[in-house]
Amino acid sequence: MTHPEVAALLARANRLGADPRNTNYAGGNASAKGKAEDPVTREPVDLLWVKGSGGDLGTLTEAGLAALRLDRLRALADTCPGVEREDEMVAAFDYCLHGKGGAAPSIDTAMHGLLDAAHVDHLHPDAGIAFATAADGEALTKACFGDRVAWVPWRRPGFQLGLDIAAVRAANPAAIGVILGGHGITAWGETSAECEANSLEIIARAQAYLDEHGAAEPFGAAIPGYAPLPTAERHDRAAVLAPVVRGLASTDNRQIGHYTDSDVVLDFLAREKHPALAALGTSCPDHFLRTKVRPLVLDLPPTAPIEDAIARLRELHAAYRDDYRAYYDRHADPDSPPMRGADPAIVLVPGVGMFSFGKDKQTARVAGEFYVNAINVMRGAEAVSAYAPIEEREKFRIEYWALEEAKLHRMPPPKPLAGRVALVTGGGSGIGRAIARRLAAEGACVVVADRDAESAERVAREIGAVAATADVTDEHAVAAAFQRAALAFCGVDLVVNNAGLSISKSLLDTTAADWDRQHDVLAKGSFLVSREAARLLIAQGMGGDIVYISSKNSVFAGPNNLAYGAAKADQAHQVRLLAAELGEHGIRVNGVNPDGVVRGSGIFAGGWGAQRAAVYGVPEEELGAFYAQRTLLKREVLPEHVAAAVFALTGGDLSHTTGLHIPVDAGVAAAFLR
Structure with missing residues (x-):
C-alpha cells in the first residue's frame, strides 16, 4: 500500500x-x-x-x-x-x-x-x-x-x-x-x-x-531581411537543409534530428541581439547538458541562395568543431573523460527555425525544448537586466562531470538500428507493415509511407512511428514523403521499396492498362523512390541503405504472370544498376526475393490470391500450404520472414554487401540465382 x-x-x-x-x-x-x-x-x-x-x-x-x-x-x-x-x-x-x-x-x-x-x-x-x-x-x-x-x-x-x-x-x-x-x-x-x-x-x-x-523588446530591434519565411516556403527550405545539417551534426556520432519553427525561435533569430546571446550558451545544468556549450548559428538571411546557405553551414561547422576542441583543451585535466564529440546539438537558421540533435528522437526533441526554455530565460533576464550565464569553466565541469560520465556508462547498449531513420513504402499492410514493425523494434525511427493514409496512420500509432501518405507513382507525392522524413527526423538512412500490387493474367488477357499499372507501381515507383532517396542520402553524406522487395518471379518464369514478372525483373535489375552507381557515396542497394507470402499479405488479400489459386487449381484458403509444399523446406513464408531479411541486410553484419538479392522462398530451385 x-x-x-x-x-x-x-x-x-x-x-x-x-x-x-x-x-x-x-x-x-x-x-x-x-x-x-x-x-x-x-x-x-x-x-x-x-x-x-x-x-x-x-x-x-x-x-x-x-x-x-x-x-x-x-x-x-x-x-x-x-x-x-x-x-x-x-x-x-x-x-x-x-x-x-x-x-x-x-x-x-x-x-x-x-x-x-x-x-x-x-x-x-x-x-x-x-x-x-x-x-x-x-x-x-x-x-x-x-x-x-x-x-x-x-x-x-x-x-x-x-x-x-x-x-x-x-x-x-x-x-x-x-x-x-x-x-x-x-x-x-x-x-x-x-x-x-x-x-x-x-x-x-x-x-x-x-x-x-521588463523592456518591450529585450532582444533588440528586428534585423532587416531576417523575418520568418512563409510557412510553406520555410518548411521547403528546412527539408532541404535538414539532411545536410544532420550529416554535419553526425560527424563524430550518428544523430537523430528534430525540427522546430515555433514563434519563440523565429522571433529570437530575427532580432539583433541573437548572435551575441546565442554565443553565451545556456546556464541551467539540465539545459546545458543537452544543448552543449553553445549552438551553431547560421549568419545569413533566410533569402540567401540555398547553395550559399549550405556552403556557409559547412564553414561554420568546421569552425565550431575547432572551437569546441579548444574549449575542451582549455578546461580538461588528466582525470577528465575523453571528448565525446565536437559537433553542435543545436543549429539555428534565421527565418527557418531550429534543428536539435540527440542519440534518439526523444533526446533530440528534448534538446530543442530546452533551448526554447533557454530563449525564454534570455528574454526574461534581458528584459530586466542582462543575461549572465555561468562561466565557461563551470559549464565544462558539468558537461564532463565524472558522475554524468558514469550515468552514460550505466545506460543499456543501443539497439542495432538506433540512430537510423527508415522509410518503408507500402508500410500500411502486409509485408510493409511487418518490415516497419521489425525496424522499429530494432531501434530505428520509422516513416510508414502508404497511399492509404488510414492504414499508414494505424501502423504508425502501433509502433510509435511517423505516417506519410504517398502514391509511389506520383513523384510529387514521393518527394513529400521524404520531406516528411526530413522534417520529422532531419533525414533518412534506410529506404525500403515495398509498395506493390499484382495482376495475374495470361498474355492474351493482359491489357495495356494492366501492363502500365504494374510497371507504374513496381518499376517506375521504385525508381522514383530510389531517386528521391539518393538525393537525400547524398546530401546527408552518411551513406545508407536502399532495399528492394522484389520477388522470386523476377527470375522464375511462372504461368499467367507476364506484367508482374517483367516489372519485378525491372526492380531486380535496378538493384544492380543502383548498387554500381551509388556505391561511391557509401549507399548500399540490395534486394529481397520473397515467394508465396499469403498470410498477412495485402496483395494476396486484394485479389491476387484468388487469381493465383485459380491458376494452380487449389482453394484460396489452401494457397499458402500449396506454396509451402512446392519448396525444398516445405515451409510457408510469412511477412515476418521478409522483414527478417531486410534487417539482416541493414543491421550491420553485412556492411560490405551491395548488389545482393536474398531469396526468402523456403527454397524454390527454379528461382536459384546463377
Missing part, C-alpha cells in the same frame, strides 16, 4: 511536471519525508522519498522514487570530505537506502534530505531561471520577493549545495524558497499542498515581475 506522504508527493510532482512553465522534461525533482516501518526491527523510522536519477516529474511513479533513511543521510554531513571530494557522497547514498531503496538516488538527494522541511521541490521554471541568470539576480530577487525568497550563489549541484540551502533556510525562517544562481528554484513546505503552493507562488511572482518591469 502506498504511503500517504508518497501518494501526496506523486500527485504534486505529476501536476508540477505536467506544466512546462514549471519545469522541463526530466528536469527538477521533488521529495517528501515521513515515518515508515523498518523492515528488520519493525520500529518506525524517518524516511526521505525523492525522485530518482533520470526520472521525469510529470510521469513519476512510486517505482521512480529513491527511499533513504533520513538519519543516515543527515549523518553524512559530518563525514563529507569537502567540496573538492563531494562527488564521493553520491556513492555513500547507497548505504542510506531503506529496504531495497527503489530508484538510484540522484545528485540532488542531499538538497532534499538536508533541508529541514517535510516537502521540497526543485524546479527549472523559465521565469525563475531568468532571475537566476540575470547579472544582478540577487538584487532582483530581493526587489521581487523581499524576505520571502532568498538568494543562493551559483554552486554546482551536489552535497555542498544541499548544505548551502539548508544554511540559508535556517538563517531565513520566513523564506518559502530560494533562487539558485545560474540554475533554478527550490521551495519547501510542511505539507505537500503548502510546498506546491510555495513553488507556484515563486514562479508566478517572478513572471509577474518580468511582465511588469
